[in-house]
Amino acid sequence: MKTAEELRNLLGQIDRKSYPAYKNLKGSYRFSGYVLGIDHVQGDPFAAPSRVHIEVEEKTAGLPERLYDKQWKKMALEDALIRIFASGIRKYSFQAKGSGKSGLIRVTNCGQEVLERTAADIREDGTVILRFEVGFPANGRTVNARELEKIFFQYLPSCVQETLYYKNLDIRKLENVMELSEDQEAIRRQLKEYGLVAFVADGSVLPRMSGVSQKPMKDAVPFVSPESVRVTLKLPYYGEISGMGIRRGITLIVGGGYHGKSTLLKALEMGIYPHIAGDGREYVITDPDAVKIRAEDGRSIKHTDISMFISDLPNQKDTVSFDTEDASGSTSQAANVIEAMEAGASTFLIDEDTSATNFMVRDELMQKVIHKDMEPITPFIERMQYFYKKFGISTVLVAGSSGAYFQVADVIVQMDRYQPREITSRAKEATAGYQGLQFLEKEIQKPIMKRCPKKNTGLEHRGRIKLKTLGKDGIMLGSETIDLRYVEQVADEEQLNCLGYLMRELETHRMNGKTSICELVESLYRDIERQGLKDVLGERELPGNLALPRKEELCACLNRYRGLQL
Template identity: 60%
Template sequence: MQSQNELRNLLQRIDHKSYPAYKDTRGSYDFGNYVLSIDHVQGDPFAAPSKVSVHVRGGAAKFPADLYRMKCRRLAVCDYLLRQFGQELERVSFKAKGSGKSGLLAVSRPGQEVLERTACQMDEAKGDLVLRFEVGFPANGRTVNARELEKIFFTFLPECVSHSLFYKALDEKAVYRAADLAEDQQYIRDHLKEQGLVAFVADASILPRESGVSGRPMKDAVKFTAPESMKVSFALPHAGKIQGMGIKKGITLIVGGGYHGKSTLLKALELGVYNHIAGDGREYVITDDTAMKIRAEDGRSIKKVDISMFINDLPNGKDTSAFRTEDASGSTSQAANVVEAMEAGAETFLIDEDTSATNFMIRDELMQRVVNREDEPITPFIDRIRELYEQYGISTILVAGSSGSYFHVADCIVQMNRYKPQEITAFAKEEADRFPLPEVKPPKQAAPTFERAVRPDRAFKEDARMKLKTMGRDGISINRDTIDVRYVEQLADTEQLAALAYFLKYAEIHVFNGKRTLRESVSLLMQYVEEHGLAAVTESSYVPCGLAMPRAQEIFACINRYRRISL
């Protein structure tokens, strides 16, 4: 490790030289109460910015041990510090001048969810802290402008670090609020099962968002109030007693008129698999962390999925116990999504009628009279929903706006009326009795098998330097191949997509071997990350600053949508 004076002398020595002279700055420099590490230097002022990290020893940062010994608290503190550090960087970004990206100072910008990120990590043993971010090394044209970089490293950055990464400089109460909230959220999640619940929505939650492209809460929105018959409570470690609506295991139907909040509630439940920051409004919307959103996905590829529970006896004789297609229909894709979610270990399905294939969800009595049951290869979801719960332990929360047939199979029916929930199970069941469903005996197909072995793509073996790129939240590009994840709706952050790209690359080289099943492969990936950290899958000489941890369920979804993978 070198001293900060050695860095200053180096910068003065390379001033006005050709831009590649900046490469000499790579290394670590002692700034007294922190270490500055220049991990990767951009080759051009117009290229992606340089990667820099700040390391603060636990003894210098002096965060109390109870803030970082528990994982959920540690992640919340890291999230808080990242937001504070980001505000400091934003204040000085581009104050150093030059061409291209000169003077840029940027760090991950978290949304409403609290995620594990490589941008900020804290050691659970000693509280050592690492912040990773990007710096645009200044240039005049393509000539080193070291004096401007000196401003960044010796004036701007020390101020940012001192104001945001040391416990004594922070609002102690705010830091503890973030950690305590995360522990309370985790407490609810850990205790859902013992109360027989798959989800919980606290009273006074704010579910509507300010717009379709914003995750922030809507101002003056109607606060959530649980129906009396569905009220449950938790005694939280820090916030004390909290009440709200408990959604029990089984089949829950959410109904109501258009624009009354059905899909808004479901969307909150989708993202309830993550913890949220204070002020989000959904802090205490907690969902079973294996829950998966299921929808139709026209055009997606399907590889060797056993969809015979729902589709069989095709007129062309095609085998549906190992179904393949490069262009799935709505019903076929939704059937595959259900079975793949079962393979991924989901214990709760979240379904919105609006994004489902009608013929997959239900066939009304008139259609069954006109088109004989024996001539229809699709067994609709309504005929399997009870079996999924009773035999496989998979609950379903379903939003329905036009089909009343699900009243017959639901265990609980909630009507949303002007964003306020009302439990109407008895009334709805009574009305449903006046419109009996035709008796249906679903074909007794065997349970789907999950023995798909994953074979690696030879291109990865031949060239491990393949280019990875994310396209917002829509997809991942691996060289010229795109994995479309637009409809994997529980991906909350673009940095999760970046991590998925590295997961896939690592798995292709080290995990997929044609013998391990998909389940075994994902389990091995998760175990590797648990033992070595999220950054380990990058196998990079430095840790990228823009990765966020996805769930195992999203890893499954990504692999299933990669057309070049052989299953």
């Protein structure tokens, strides 16, 4: 490891040289109170910025262990430090001048969710690591070392002291972060104790500001639970908290258009993640294995058993090992259900608006006119109760057009001007005069799929698989595009970045034609938990723009990968 003065001397030696001379700076340098690591140097001033990190030892950072001694507390504190550091460094970005991205200083832009990110890492010994990007300054394509010296010797030292030294931070704010993480974890634990799939606290603000902003809507109607479904939980810091408990089984959410049905479901979808204080949904907690299911026209399906829903197709196409490059609404939604089961889903979250109608329901008149022998689709409504009774998988369904769901629902909640009303008895009484749907009596078995992918040798270019993230729309693995637009529980673009790395790890080192998709994913996540993401991915230094997705999202990515070799 070199000293800060050696870095200053190196900067003096390369000043005004050709831009590639910056590569001589790669390495670690000890400053007063921390280590600066220069991990990757950009090729020119217009390329992606250089990757650097700051490492502050425990005795200097001074973070009390009680703030990070549990995994969920550690993740919450890392998230808080990223936000604090980002706020502090923002005023220095582009203060150093030059061409292209010269002077840019950028750290992860966290959203409303608290995610496990590589931008920050608190090690067991209390050492704090922050990873971020710096645009090394240039005049044209010539090194401007004097401007970089300002970043390394003026801006960063000041920011590190202000944002990463516990003694200089808002201690009460950090305590609140820890307390909220403990309370959120306590709710998550109590879901199982109370037989719930989700909890929505009274006073929660569910509507978002807009389609492009996930911040809470101003002047929104606070959520208040119906008395009949209200539960009260005890939290270590908040104390007693009351709200709507969504019980295991079949819950139907109904109501008029624009009254908040889909808004409630969206909050439940994202309740798999902790949320920051002030989000409005910080006490909306959903079973972490809940999966959003929707139709997805045009997606790829690889040898998936959808016969539970679709069979006896007129073209004799095999639905026990269904394969297509261009799925319809019904076949895609059937595949999504089966793949979610395979990935270990505990709850299906479904919105009628994003579902294939013929997959979801056939009313009694259609059953009379089109005999069952003529219809290859067994609609989801006929399987909902069986999913729960046989496999323990609950369903939360938003519906606004068909009252047929009243017949199978255990609990029915009406959204009325963003306020929930429990109307189960009234809805069941209303169905008494109607002829019920005719359901199959035949017992069904859970599909057992052993799809074992093998390495796609055509992906590698010069011994390496290239990665590219397409915003939140998907990723490119080599020349293969994986469309993830409709995997709706991906919260952040950085999760897609990480999915790319995980897919490359699976393709490069783990796919062998003998291990199933779910076994591959389970094994990979066990290794991540045991060894850490850095060692599993084999990276010398992790980039600071990755956020770990759930196993369910990695399974979804594999299942939408057209280059998957089975």
